[in-house]
Amino acid sequence: MTAPTTPQPPRTPSAIDEIADAYVRTVVELNPLAATMLGIPGHDHLMPDLSPAGLAADADAARATLRALDDATPVDDVDLVTLAAMRERLGLEVELYEADEFHARLNNIACPVQDLRDVFDVMPTGTVEAWENVAARLAALPGAVDGYVESLRAAAARGHVAAARQVRLCVEQAREQAGDESFFTSFVRGESARAVLDGSAACQLLEGSLEAGAREARAAYGRLADFLADELLPQAPAQDAVGRERYTLLSRTFLGAEVDLDETYAWGLAELDRIVAEQEEVARRIAGPDASVEDAVALLDADPALQLDGTQALRAWMQETSDAAIEALDGVHFTIPEPVRTLECMIAPTQTGGIYYTPPSDDFSRPGRMWWSVPADVTTFNTWREKTTVYHEGVPGHHLQFGQAVVARETLNSWRRLACWVSGHGEGWALYAERLMADLGFMDDLGDRLGMLDAQRLRAARVVVDIGVHLGLEAPERWRAGADDPRWDADKAWPFLLANVNMPESFVRFELDRYLGWPGQAPSYKVGQRLWEQARDEARATAEAAGEEFDPRAFHARALALGSVGLDVLRGALAGTLADADGGAAR
Structure with a gap:
């Protein structure tokens, strides 16, 4: 199968496209947060039903769509990919x-504790109507929290509770959002609101609704914190490891591929040893023949x-680095559609230590954005460390990847363009993009190259850590620190x-907590990169054989x-x- 590299005539949507589009419509009805993230209007005033009934409705929608796909016949290669994905x-x-x-679902980075705030x-905040949506969503937040608590309680009754470490971390996060200095308070009183609400009688009423909504949101997070601390924590296991059976399922989820976990751990x-050796060689070129990486x-x-002071x-x-990359790559190594040439770099309102990307809306009225959540104790930054991160989150990393999919309206259905996200594909590509920029000569500065290797x-x-901890594998002797086990x-x-991550301890602590609470996700970056490189090498071998x-x-x-598709689907495509389904080729 080949995919064109030049624009083609619009493709007539197929029956499989209609099934995929219908599923997206169902998803955004069931999960208004997804609608907002995808930039699909009409749902910004709502919150999802996170109760067991709401989760059952989500699963029923997936099952119904799978049944519909069983009766559908692919008409071309695009359909084959959609069907498989x-x-x-x-x-x-x-x-x-x-x-x-x-x-x-409960962890320090990717669960409703964060989702209900992060949305x-x-x-949108540029109009009075947008702030009316904010007020309505704030008012709906307590109901979403109550549903979430109901689901956590139901799972606990069946013996499924997150590790105590993750429960404690989420208690801290919920308490922060419940306090007087909560995000919700600063958000409704911030510059964005003041720029739109003009003091008229109608706006004064809306300001009152926003203040009430912020209070209700804070109170809901307070109740959530109490539930987690008083009811869930006593039931939470002390052990962080989830075991092989559960980890295998989660690894498949994040990769879209099944890998040999023991072989992957050894790899x-x-x-790691290979990268350390390369780092040591670069370090000697920077600081002298006897120099260490440190x-x-x-x-x-x-x-x-090479220092930056302040956020x-x-x-x-x-922003400057991202803009320069887009300018240099477009028309030379990639063809970057005009809407994708805009990327906004942002400092996140949170202080967790994460760095992340949010894709553009369906119509690009909200551009793709790179966010940096900077801990309060981090005030200086080193450009040699961070250039590779800009390439990872921006171009040719996530922003190019997401943007090219969103813009492909003439070829891909809405599920393929907007709604499908596979971590191993996306994060694997972004890490692949970092190394690609080095191969293309954008990291020839020795400091930047050391940062990329870092x-x-x-x-x-x-x-090593993620698979090793969750599967209970033996650590190499040098990392056992004399422990009996x-x-x-x-x-x-x-x-x-600490020995392998050159970051402030607050970042490293956040990272470790993340690995312990989100099994299988962190390896999807490097394993995804490996699978991307294997797909490229297979394509090269095929070309050379011909x-x-x-x-x-x-x-x-x-x-x-x-x-974005599962990595097995990517390689097959x-x-x-x-x-x-019958083993035939596209017709």
């Missing part, structure tokens, strides 16, 4: 539901030309990460044109080996 993704949705993963970061150790880091950190300087530098080292280290756990993981020259630009265009 939806069966894989929606099948996993049902598996996760039946395994209680949605009912018991306000991407809501992670070997890959010596080179100290030298770079002491260079005032506004960080934001400005991120980021790659982090991603390799967390393959040779198996990985949080106590061994902490010094291991006596043709491999064209990386054409390969990247073909691959990104598919949208690129190799032309996908088939319909």
Whole structure:
């Protein structure tokens, strides 16, 4: 199967496209937060039903769509990819539901504790109507929290409770949102609101609704914190590890592929050693023939030309670096559609330590954005460390990947363009993009290259920690610290990460807590990169076997044109080996 690298005539939507589009309409009705994130209007005033009944409705929608797909016949290669991708993704949705993963979802980074607050970061705020939506959504937030508590309680009754570490972390986060200095208070009183609400009688009424909604939201988070601390925590297991059976399911979910976990763990150790050796060679070139990586880091950190003071300087530098990358890559290594040339770099209103990307809305009225959530104790930044992060979150990383899918309205249905997200595909591509920028000469500065390797080292280290802890594998002797039990756990993981992650301890602590509470997600970056590189190498081998020259630009265009799909589907689509349910080729 081939995907075009030049614009083609609009494709006539098929019956499978209609099924996919109908599923997206159902999803955004059931989950208004998804509608806001996707930029689909009409739902910004609502909150989802997170109760067991609401989660059952989500699963029923997936099952109904799978039944509809069973009766559908693919008419072309686009349909073949949609069919394979939806069966894989929606099948996993049902598996996760039946395994209680949605009912018991609780961790420090990706659960309703964060989702119900984070959605306000991407809501429109430029009109009075937009603030009316904010007020309505704030008023609906307590009901969503109550439903979430009901689901957590139901899962606990079946013996499914997150580890105590994650419960305690979420208690802290909920308490923060319940306090007088909560995000909700600052949000409704902030500059965005003041710029729109003009003091008229109608706006004064709306201001009162916003204040009441903020109070209700704070109170709801207070009740959530009490429930987590008083009822759920006593039932929570002390052990962080989830075990092989559950981890295998979660790994498949994040990768869209099934991998040999023991082989992947061994590869992670070997890959870490390889990256460290490359880092040490670069460090010697920076700081002298006997220098260590730590010596080179100290030298770079002491260079005032590579330092940024304060978050506004960080934001400005991120924007400048991102804009320069887009300008340099467009028309040379990639074809970047005009709407995708805009990327906004933002400082997040939270202080958790995360760095993330939010995609553009369906109509690009909300651009893609790169967010940096900076801990309160972090006030200086080093550009040599962070350039690779800009490429990861921006172009050619997430922003190019998401943007090219969103803009492909003439080819892809709305599920493929907007709603399908596979971590191993997306994060794997972004990490692949970091290394690609080095290969293209954008990281020839030795400091920038050391920073890129530093980021790659982090991603390799967390393959080791994540799989090692959750599967209870034996740690190498040098990381056992004299412990009687040779198996990985949080106590061994902490010094291991400190030795391999060149970040402030607050960042590292957040990262470790994330790995412990979100099993399988962190390895999807490096394992995803590995699978992307294998797909590229397979395409190169196929071209060379046919006596043709491999064209990386054409390969990247073909691959990104598919949208975000599971990595097994990606490789099948690129190799032309996908088939319909009866094993036939596209007709």
